[in-house]
Amino acid sequence: MNWPDLSMGGYGFYVWGAYLFSLFAIVWELVSLSYRKKAQAQEKTSRQVLRGNANETTS
């Protein structure tokens, strides 16, 4: 096992830049998916509440 030279032989900006960008892209995808799921859950809850209110007013 070789400990990698963090400066990547002078190419650190390019190598770490590429991996950091990839990490951001993956995190962005996962975070946007979790927001999408949360928004769905909220909409489901609000629709249930609205339906409940509608039932109360009509009964």
Next chain:
Amino acid sequence: MNLYKYASPSNFYPLAGKLIPWFATPAAILFGVGLFVGFFIAPPDFQQGDAYRIMFIHVPAAWLGMFLYVLMAFYAAIGWAFNARLASMMASSISITGAMFTFLSLVTGAFWGKPTWGTWWVWDARMTSTLILMFLYIGFISLQSSIDDPRRADRAGAVLALVGVINVPIIYFSVQWWNTLHQGATLRLLGKPSISGSMLWSMLIMLAACWLYSVAVVLIRVRCIILEREQNAARFAEVTI
């Protein structure tokens, strides 16, 4: 076991939920192993030094960008030809991950190009055709989101996806058909790979990790799409009744 029952979104929804951890967990492990092999075991390249390590994310991203486009077009075609709702939903779900990997391949390629070619970007055949692939993904996503009726959106998207699939062999063979800055194929089906041991293993492990990650994310997103379309249908029914 009747597998056809999983063609129904309502039956596929719980199955997808069960499958997600089986893809997400190995993906996380393989990302760790691939990066370990790539950074701690693989030696520096004799010409490019450590700059070549960008390959471990660039090549899997580029392969997945192309492969996911073909898969998206396949699902879109199935959805269009057989009116299979789940297949169209899968195509929509794949498009965002495919676009993300294509974008990643372009950006990581620019990061690799600057130290090795001396430029961030050139209009060579492979880079230009990959940029066109990115635009095709963006076009597919924009087209689908601009049409309110999901069935019409699926059909329109399918036409674009099928027309655009011609670009994938152009990307793949561009290094053979034209003079480009890009090197030829590193891996061949019948020949010996042009890179050695630990470098090859790291790339293959990262490819497997990206592939498993894609499956997990596509399954999570398709579950969202199934729910959204059901909610929209329910809302429409409430309004019309």
